[in-house]
Amino acid sequence: MSEMIRVLRGNWTESRHRGHVAVVDASGALLHYLGDPFRPTFARSAMKPVQALPLVMSGAADRFGFGPADLALSCASHNGEERHRLRAASMLARAGLREDVLECGFHPPRHRESHHEVIRKGVELTPVFSNCSGKHAGMVATAAHLGEDPTGYSAPDHPVQRRILREVSAITGCPEQEIVYGVDGCNVPAYRLPLDRLALIYARLADPASISDRKRRGAAERVTEAMVTHPEMVGGKERFCTDLMEAFRGCLVGKVGAEAVYCIGDRQQGIGIAVKIEDGAERVLYAAAVEVLRQLEIGTQTGELERLSAYTRPEVKNMRGRVVGRIEPDFELRSGEPARW
Numbered sequence: 001m002s003e004m005i006r007v008l009r010g011n012w013t014e015s016r017h018r019g020h021v022a023v024v025d026a027s028g029a030l031l032h033y034l035g036d037p038f039r040p041t042f043a044r045s046a047m048k049p050v051q052a053l054p055l056v057m058s059g060a061a062d063r064f065g066f067g068p069a070d071l072a073l074s075c076a077s078h079n080g081e082e083r084h085r086l087r088a089a090s091m092l093a094r095a096g097l098r099e100d101v102l103e104c105g106f107h108p109p110r111h112r113e114s115h116h117e118v119i120r121k122g123v124e125l126t127p128v129f130s131n132c133s134g135k136h137a138g139m140v141a142t143a144a145h146l147g148e149d150p151t152g153y154s155a156p157d158h159p160v161q162r163r164i165l166r167e168v169s170a171i172t173g174c175p176e177q178e179i180v181y182g183v184d185g186c187n188v189p190a191y192r193l194p195l196d197r198l199a200l201i202y203a204r205l206a207d208p209a210s211i212s213d214r215k216r217r218g219a220a221e222r223v224t225e226a227m228v229t230h231p232e233m234v235g236g237k238e239r240f241c242t243d244l245m246e247a248f249r250g251c252l253v254g255k256v257g258a259e260a261v262y263c264i265g266d267r268q269q270g271i272g273i274a275v276k277i278e279d280g281a282e283r284v285l286y287a288a289a290v291e292v293l294r295q296l297e298i299g300t301q302t303g304e305l306e307r308l309s310a311y312t313r314p315e316v317k318n319m320r321g322r323v324v325g326r327i328e329p330d331f332e333l334r335s336g337e338p339a340r341w
Contacts, residue, residue, distance in 0.1 A: 026210035046257030056219035060145035071226035072233035073134030079236030080109030095141035102127035132186035203272030206265030247307035291329035
């Protein structure tokens with residue numbers, strides 16, 4: 001395990017965070033790493049683009065008129081802004097489903113202004129407020145299209161989740177019977193895979209030509225294009241996923257996962273990047289991801305990284321808004337593959 005990020009108060013180190021990085025090409029070859037690139041890691045919401053593949057492959061997206069913005073929302077960990085809630089509700093309506101079919105639970109909007117608005121208006125929180133409501137709307141729409149009872153769709157043995165497991169296996173090369181899973185925050189299976197396999201997912205999203213199955217390849221192309229075309233649906237205001245994809249104008253696809261996981265696919269080079277902060281601290285995750293891009297010279301010559309300056313070395317502020325420190329990457333990627341004992 002390698003030290004990765006320092007948190008400074010004044011000019012003195014107050015905290016250190018350790019982490020891991022895997023960078024692979026679309027064949028799965030490890031190009032660069034930090035720490036343990038094979039660390040078993042719960043992908044959490046970074047798995048959402050794969051979870052959205054059956055929505056396209058089944059024909060449900062076409063039947064219900066789900067366009068790119070809808071597909072982007074199905075991959076989202078959104079802010080709960082009004083535009084996100086309305087689109088999730090619209091997806092359900094077009095599939096002929098009621099909101100109470102969703103099994104994701106709910107929580108207040110992550111976006112502060114949207115949260116305050118909900119409080120002022122006394123709006124009742126419902127499942128479309130969940131940051132995962134788009135993903136779940138896609139899941140139940142797929143079940144409806146295939147004539148399945150959506151009740152219990154979040155359970156591992158439901159056809160919805162069995163299809164997703166097949167896609168996880170197909171795109172990572174990990175046999176289904178060897179894929180470990182727990183329960184995610186939104187109630188569906190959360191898959192635990194080696195970090196380099198998470199990077200491989202994004203390398204293949206970035207380079208769908210590497211996917212041999214024609215239907216799966218087409219679905220991956222549509223999902224990826226939807227995310228980069230509508231990044232505002234993937235996160236929202238003041239969110240790194242949205243800011244990253246907007247800054248790179250479609251060249252990168254990126255998605256956060258809970259407990260400080262971040263995955264990126266470079267569509268120009270066809271490589272995938274997966275980052276995991278060991279202690280789950282999201283406060284340092286984005287600085288780590290930007291530093292990985294810098295060391296790989298992605299966006300350094302063409303100015304995209306400059307648009308992410310707010311994430312590069314974030315300021316630490318106190319309760320008065322005074323800058324009292326900063327978050328600073330402190331690592332160097334290694335090339336090749338580490339020795340395995």
